[in-house]
Amino acid sequence: GAADKDAKKESNTEDTQTEGKVKIGMTLYSLKNEFTVRLANAAEAKAEELGIELVVYDGNYDPSTQISQVETMISDGCDGIILNPQDAEACAPCVDKAADAGIPVVGVNTRVKSDKLTSYVGSIDVTAGEMEMQKIVDLLDGKGNIVIIEGPMGQSAQIERREGIQNILDKYPDIKVLAEKTANWSRSEGMTVMENWLQAFDNIDAVVGENDEMALGAREAIKAAGKDIPAIGVDGITDALNAVEEDNLVASIFQDGAGQGSKAVEVLLDAINGETVEENYWIDFEEVNKDNVEEFKQRAQ
Amino acid sequence: MEKDKEQKIGVKTFIAKYGVIVGLVIIMVFFTVMKAKFLTVENMLNMLRQTSINGLLAIGMTFVVLTGGIDLSVGSIVGASGMFAALVARTEVGMPWYLALLVGLLVGLLLGAVNGVIISYLRVPAFIATLGMLSIARGITFMASDAKPVPGLSKGFLSIGGGSVGFFPIPILILIFVLIICYITLYKTRYGRYVFATGGNPTSARVSGINVKLITCSVYMISGLLSGLAGVILTSRVTSGLAQSGNGYEVDAIAAAVIGGNSLSGGRGRLWGTIIGFLIMGVMNNGLDMMAVSSYWQLVIKGIIIIGAVMLDSLNEIKE
Amino acid sequence: MEKDKEQKIGVKTFIAKYGVIVGLVIIMVFFTVMKAKFLTVENMLNMLRQTSINGLLAIGMTFVVLTGGIDLSVGSIVGASGMFAALVARTEVGMPWYLALLVGLLVGLLLGAVNGVIISYLRVPAFIATLGMLSIARGITFMASDAKPVPGLSKGFLSIGGGSVGFFPIPILILIFVLIICYITLYKTRYGRYVFATGGNPTSARVSGINVKLITCSVYMISGLLSGLAGVILTSRVTSGLAQSGNGYEVDAIAAAVIGGNSLSGGRGRLWGTIIGFLIMGVMNNGLDMMAVSSYWQLVIKGIIIIGAVMLDSLNEIKE
């Protein structure tokens, strides 16, 4: 029995194209929010469909944990790794370590800054920031006062989305930012911050949230104050789709987490099998608005 | 002359005894000067409503801290009880709001009781037991919802956190109600005495015929119950059950209790101190947001305020 | 018969005294049975490297906890020192690695000293002072880099966290080195006695002519210094300065110390216990990841393991 196992293991690492079941690992920066869970679930479904084994790790918002997990995957004999990094810079060693061990790494959702990355499936968060800000600019006709609710300071998604927002703001000097603060992706924190801003300013024209949760929290505060200030978010989580439908959010910038998850598995399997893969597979952000929300709701099912 | 001296001592001992109150007043004056809209009835109600959740946790924490314990699991219990309450409160389930509230409270009480039993009967240090519970309760919460929000809660349930009675937001009324009950419990009942005695000297308490284990266990149940209540209010306030909610709340709750002058080694404490403690935290968060201070500076200023407020309290000791 | 009895008592007192070790062994055996690859040299080195950062923090925390204090700021100090070290270590700055290391250590020492002064000379409770520092140091870190990562660190600097000497990863060697120094300091020097005495009974210590304030201050400096070291290693390991790094690490560090049997009320503790403590945490994280337990179950199981490991330690007390 034992010898059998050994043989199998060898065939796994030496020659992955043979019969042995391919095993891949996937580390996500977190498994504690709806978006990444959706991504992970899609990847798992795809892996099952393709008949390969997938192990999912929760990075707990900590790059060094993710590095540890990649180390664990390597010593566990994974054939390939999918990386959804907490930080674009700090997770580079994950790629290096895997590359040293000869294991392909496919990035997903956030592009890690490493030239050894086998391939990348996803989008650029800067675009999301640009899209949502542009939407608000159009709504306000290029003039007005906004507040920005940010993600956890220093996280790649926060930095890049903020950068995108700024790109648009630079073009429209008549849009004034009254206040900005982090609400750590959290709905209740977003709500609290917004309540306080509503006390402080009576001239807020729109709320830009770096994700849906915070934007939804802000909307709760606005509604409770008996006002109607438009808000926008990013991700397209279920609650946000409903909110768009009910005119509660102006729009959400939909990230196709499920699409990214399953595509990443496909690309990784191709790479393991020695096929050439492209450097980037762009899965673009899409705007969800009242007109197309039905379609997105069906896709999310 | 004589009188003069007495009055001086009066002011000194006042600061000595009520240093944190002075701290709170200074902070409030500062924000009022900086931002006229700060000291309005509307904003004060807003601030109180926001702080009511931390307030409930801090009150529960005061019981725990008085016995020399600590409860790190309050944030996770908020999450778990809020989630289970939300699952029951969905419009499609069709249960009345008070049943959902009851579920939340029961989940809180149960998890608190588990803490209590592990700490008092199995003698695991409170830090470890509640740290374990922090992890376990959060895990359960994620499983219950697979990390997805649970929206679509019934109207009745939503008014727990969002409604008002006349002018007063319901969460504030709940907080005041709980405060009165807890004040009476701590200072007017036999049970309260036993809590102080257990924290001050468990051996003496035991010799005096007090069931120290039961008392120890009970304070975690109180903390759990109040966390459950806080979880229900939070869920109702954000209008959906969120698996992450309450994450990290334990730190603010402990901070409020300690800022208020409750000693973490037990036996020495005061409920009014806790009130000042959570008010300081609430005012600080609200005021800094209103002044639109940047996220970075908020961190620095908050740190300084927390230390500064307590320093006033300890100034007199230094002289001695 | 006699001998038999003696041996029985022997086993019992062994579990009583070394309960956590038994706990660690049980956990390791379990993982080894479940996953053959767990107990390989490679994976053990892997696990030790991962745990070295928490290990350093836990050692510093042990000093603090022995005096009856607590240091909530270690995570933020990791962040601050790592960031400043990274700013110096960028290839474009062209400084040698040891200067960057020195900067990291100094930042840690300085922040620790601020903690120490506030706690011992200004008499602010440790929980509050270090909670304030947690916030302040993080704010400063964000400001230093505007919350953006600082990549492009020099080769020399990167090898602190990434390099090996022969078979041994450098972080493990650093950890062992620090452990030896701290062991000697605690158990073989006068200073170590004073740390125990200060925690055991500060009044008696003072009456015996010990400068209790200085000792109290110093333990926070030690904790700060080791946090600084941990920050440098972490930064080097993730190859860039990150504003959020170290976030929440204080909980694991305190947990390791407490799991190891160090009493949070001071005076009673053991360095070897801390070692077992952080090994339990490291093995647990590594093993559960290797077994590919789902992340929600990991939370639940981790909670149970933490409580369970300590329960072995307190079992004997229950009998008494």
Added chain:
Amino acid sequence: MQGIEKSFNSVQVLQGINFCLEQGSVHALMGENGAGKSTLMKILAGIYKKDKGTIKIKESNVDINTPKQSQELGVAMIHQELSPIPEMTVAENIYLGREPGKGLFLDYKEMYQQTEELLKSLKIQVSPRAVMRNLKVADQQLVEIAKAISLNAEIIVMDEPTSAITDKEVSNLFEIIEDLKKHGKGIIYISHKMDEIFQIADDITVLRDGVYVNTWKAKDINQNTLIKSMVGRELTEIYPKEIVPITEDMLELQNFTKKGKFEGINFKVKKGEIYGIAGLVGAGRTELMHGLFGLDKLDTGKVILEGKEVEIKSPKDAIANRIAYVTEDRKLEGLVLEMSVGQNITLPSMKKLSKGLFVQEKEERTIIKEQREALRIKCSSERQLVKLLSGGNQQKVVLAKWLIKSPKILILDEPTRGIDVGAKAEIYKLMCEFVGKGNSIIMISSEMPEVMGMADRILVLSNGKASGELSREEFTQEHIMKMSVEHI
């Protein structure tokens, strides 16, 4: 020391105290509980700062601000209330702050060896490696004595050094003191035990309510005048033993055993009786009472109360059976130091004092007031924290808290430790009144005259075993001593 004044929170505790210690002599400092003896000495030891006054050592004015300065000036003190560092060994405690060693490093071997020699020279039978926490109060006190002596100081302050130790160790201590005197050291000796004072003191200074009364040569004053100057009134008899009718059985202990502590103890206590338990330090008396009161689990043992077997599993059960226990160590087991005097007094009676869940505060205050007056507890108000009381007054608080329970059986474990003569007499009187009502007392005491003066019968324990029971006419010091060492 001249014109010393001190106040706490604007309460004057010391007022113009003068005190002069000569080389090579023992100067006793006397006074009621709360007179300010310990406070005065703590000023000398640098623990408190004086408000006014001057201190001279060897004719030169000195300024004492910290314990360290005091030590450097050659002052060592055995503290009345200060406990050692519980988690450290005996040797570590003794050499704390001045550990032998090279540079930064400790020399444990040297330390343990020195300690062993020290303890041997002082005839103290404690292992240098024993952890302090595991020692009994008595041994801890011996270690404190050893520590003070090992400092080799010119002035040694002994604040009630014999409160926890038995006669044998006391006479041992006196030998040591004689020796120190011969070497020209000055000793300040505080005690409430009259016979000790007259045995060793050269001079006696009396304080009353923080005011200096007078100083005498010991040979120029007799016990009655001394007591009068302390208490402010005449005390006719120290042991006011009254003969009360001793009737049927109240309590019977059968075959009490706890391995390693005590074995096969049987005795009966009758109504109206004061039952004394004597023995050496560590004989197991306290442990036995812990077993009876439900604080420790017994291996075997039956309790028969008024002819009925009762089960006592916890102090709660004991209290329910109207047994009360004044513990040996008031700080560790008797009081909640952070609570007020009043709250401590009523703690075990909360149930009686509350309606439903609520405490009846008016009733509570009345009872507290009664007790404060009856026992003459000296405190600024019932709301004063009990930790701020003098040792003797703390002991009275412990007594008070049990007396209001109106128990049938009162266990007194070293009831007069650290209590002044006046208060002692009051306590004895209370004991007599108590048994006069048909109740019983079990009294453990290491003060031989006290047991002999108060008890009706004495059980002598030796090394956990009963050596026998003596009735009042059989009481002699020699007899009891002989039985105390029977099983060693």
